[in-house]
Amino acid sequence: MNDFDEHPGSNAHEYSVSELAFSLKKTVEDTYGRVRVRGELGRVTIAKSGHMYADIKDDKAVIASIMWKGSVSRLTIQPEEGMEVVVEGKLSTYPGRSQYQLIIDRLEPAGVGALMALLEKRKKQFAAEGLFDDDRKRELPYLPKTIGVVTSPTGAVIRDIIHRISDRFPVRVLVWPVLVQGDKAAEQIAGAITGFNHMEGVPTPDVLIVARGGGSIEDLWCFNEEIVVRAAVNSSIPLISAVGHETDWTLIDYVADQRAPTPTGAAEIAVPVRTELVDTVEDYALRLKRGLTRTVEHKKLGFSSAKLPKLDSVLSAPRQRLDLVINRLMPGLDLNRRSHDSRLREVSARLRPDQLRQDILRRTERLNDMAKNAARSIGRGLERRQEGLVRAGKLLEAYSYQGVLERGFALVTDERGKVVRKGKALKAGQAINLEFSDGKRGAVINGTAGQPPRKAAKKSPKKPDEKQPDLF
Missing domain, CATH: 3.40.50.261 (Succinyl-CoA synthetase domains)
Incomplete structure (x- = not known):
């Protein structure tokens, strides 16, 4: 190798296409394992083999998916394009087309809302x-x-x-x-x-x-x-x-x-209900029987009435008598009316408006006098009753024990509120209540019932003050 070669060799491992594709497949399957995805179904296709091919998508991405025939047979709903679903399965790749896909084994609507929609x-x-x-x-x-x-x-x-x-x-x-x-x-x-x-x-x-x-x-x-x-x-x-x-x-x-x-x-x-039908049929039969009976009775009545005399011939004589009575009645009514008219005119002539007016004035004055007399009588009666009430009040005041208390006496009652009338009824140490004119006070008996009070030493009578008059 030339040290100055612009494309020197690399130490990177060299893969075949199949090796790299299956390596990616293993990496994807090992990394993600089982996944749960929510999305919208798109491009749903059921193949002749029974497998279902569909896209799971949202507004930003699409994942190709496949559902094998065995899983499709367990579905409780028919998948349709546009249905919102939640799927579970395993993410894998398809080396033959260099694409990844979701192998679905469970599919259900994304809640009741999706099914309702x-x-x-x-x-x-x-x-x-x-x-x-x-x-x-x-x-x-x-x-x-x-x-x-x-x-x-x-x-x-x-x-x-x-x-x-x-x-x-x-x-x-x-x-x-x-x-x-x-x-x-x-x-x-x-x-x-x-x-x-x-x-x-x-x-x-x-x-x-x-x-x-x-x-x-x-x-x-x-x-x-x-x-x-x-x-x-x-x-x-x-x-x-x-x-x-x-x-x-x-x-x-x-x-x-x-x-x-x-x-x-x-x-x-x-x-x-069979029994109701039977009852209905029996009711219809009864109605039919009644209808036939009425029809027969009506026919019989028609035959019988044909033998009776005509109504006009029966009523002709009464009608004539009625006409005669009417002819005699009308002149009598007219005469009675004229007689009453004449009497009414006579009575109207005797009526004088001036006398009626004076009579009304006299009666009005009499009513006014009677009203005044009644008012005076009622007033005097009220005054007498008021004076009687005042006298009764004073008498009630005189009989009230409150007046006695005002004169210096006291009302003695025991613990139960019972009035004590005699000193013998009280014992030493017994609690009593004394009611004065201005209120009540409690007291305790310190003497024995029946003991005479200790005599006080006699003092020389004091000459009454000339200016102080005797109480009696």
């Missing part, structure tokens, strides 16, 4: 096609002979439907067993609806019931698939949908001829 999109599409119009819905047969049921062969739904039909009105029930959840459910349900419409060798059902129990939106999603909706629309047999609970609405409910809130409700819609 897709559901709303499909609903608008089908509504625009007129599939939800009421004018395309058909009346259900009143009394079907055969009922076809599309549902799972196991579980409570089919048992409830058959039991309810047997209780109400036993008819022939044909069950087409299908899956009601999972990626294959939609295809089986659509096939069952179509199959019932093209049955040979057995009686074709008069009405179909498509039923399933309650569940989440993911569980019921197969009834929102286009293939199921189209099959229900194209059915020549009237169809009742009974999917989930009353609050669960799927697209098949909108295109069905009638929706039932529950599978049991679908059975009740499909057939009437």
Whole structure:
């Protein structure tokens, strides 16, 4: 090698194309392992082999992805372009095309919001096609002979439907067993609806019931698939949908001829109650009998009335008598009216307005005098009653013990508030209450009941002050 060569040799390892491609593949797989990716599906393709090819993208990047047939068969929804999803899988490369890709083994909608958005999109599409119009819905047969049921062969739904039909009105029930959840459910349900419409060798059902129990939106999603909706629309047999609970609405409910809130409700819609039918027939028979009886009675009455004399001939004599009475009555009424008119004029002539006016004035003055006299009488009565009240008040004051207290006496009561009238009733050390004119005071007895008080030494009487008058 020339030391002055402008492109000297390198110590870097030399790879073949395959070695480098598989080295990159191993590096990517070892570095990332299992990944979870959220994005929007784009360019979804199901190959004849059953594998699914799709792009996972957002607004800045795109990752090619593949889902093998075994994983596709486990899907509960039908992947569509534009659906927001969360996928799990392993990141790898495809050496044959020098590109990396995501091998998906699990795919689910990105929350209920994604499914609801897709559901709303499909609903608008089908509504625009007129599939939800009421004018395309058909009346259900009143009394079907055969009922076809599309549902799972196991579980409570089919048992409830058959039991309810047997209780109400036993008819022939044909069950087409299908899956009601999972990626294959939609295809089986659509096939069952179509199959019932093209049955040979057995009686074709008069009405179909498509039923399933309650569940989440993911569980019921197969009834929102286009293939199921189209099959229900194209059915020549009237169809009742009974999917989930009353609050669960799927697209098949909108295109069905009638929706039932529950599978049991679908059975009740499909057939009437036999006992009620019997009662109705008996009621109609009774009405018919009564109608025939009335008709016969009416005919008999008509035949009988034909033998009776005509009404005009019966009433002719009374009518003549009535005319004679009227002819005599009218002149009498006119004479009576003229007599009263004459008397009224005589009475009116005797009436004099001046005398009436003077009489009214006299009566008015008399009323005024009577009012004044009544007022004076009432006033004197009130004064007498007021004086009586004053006297009664003074008498009440005189009898009140408060006046006695004002004169220097005291009211003695024991601990219970009972009035003490005699000193013998009190014991030494007993507490008493003394009520004076200005309040109450407590006291304790310090002497023995019944002991006379100690006599005080006599003092020479003091000559009363000449200026001080005797109390008595």
